[in-house]
């Protein structure tokens with residue numbers, strides 16, 4: 001399963017939905033106009049932000065979903081066809097080069113989820129510049145913040161967490177990524193632009209109810225650990241122990257995220 005495959009995004013969506021910070025989403029939704037709302041979602045994947053927000057918005061909502069992966073856009077297009085003609089439009093775009101081509105001046109708000117940790121400081125500055133120039137409210141959900149823990153704990157967990165966090169800062173298609181620094185960087189940029197920022201945790205908490213998700217998650221950690229040069233034997237023994245615990249329903253995993261709404265004053 002690739003980092004952004006439809007299968008992985010399907011596994012993580014219920015965990016994401018449970019993790020999203022209600023107070024942050026309330027702040028964003030309150031800043032939108034009443035009545036018809038037009039939203040631009042960046043790096044939409046399979047449409048998780050629509051799934052999270054549509055019930056909170058009125059009957060008249062128009063979404064423009066953007067991603068560079070046509071297979072994920074296809075999933076979104078089919079998934080939200082019930083919304084009616086034109087209500088959810090999809091656009092294939094490489095955000096690394098073509099962010100400024102998007103219609104920031106023709107929407108009422110901008111959203112994204114599980115994306116800001118992939119981008120670079122210059123990209124984030126460009127994004128904040130486009131959003132604030134158009135005086136739009138902005139919602140960034142589920143930005144990874146570097147915290148991760150397993151219960152029961154294992155002596156090798158911390159090596160893996162550190163390797164994973166170093167891996168998060170490698171190039172994810174935009175240049176050296178902000179990784180766990182992204183949420184704080186985004187908050188600082190919006191505050192410097194005079195926006196009001198409402199932020200809070202949106203941590204994943206998974207247990208025996210999500211074994212397939214847990215297996216994929218730790219397999220991603222082991223792959224990142226391997227890329228960052230951790231000892232292959234230690235990695236495979238750790239994975240074996242953790243896989244047994246998942247099979248027994250004995251593993252809990254928490255992963256730290258931040259949600260942020262940035263609102264023009």
Ligand SMILES: C[S@@+](CC[C@H](N)C(=O)[O-])C[C@H]1O[C@@H](n2cnc3c(N)ncnc32)[C@H](O)[C@@H]1O
Nearest residue numbers: 004043044045048067068069094095096113114
């Ligand atoms: C972790 S997924 C999050 C997807 C979705 N927002 C969610 O919360 O489920 C990151 C998304 O960023 C998209 N992405 C990565 N690089 C991109 C780029 N250069 N241009 C457009 N989309 C990109 C991926 O295709 C993927 O859908």
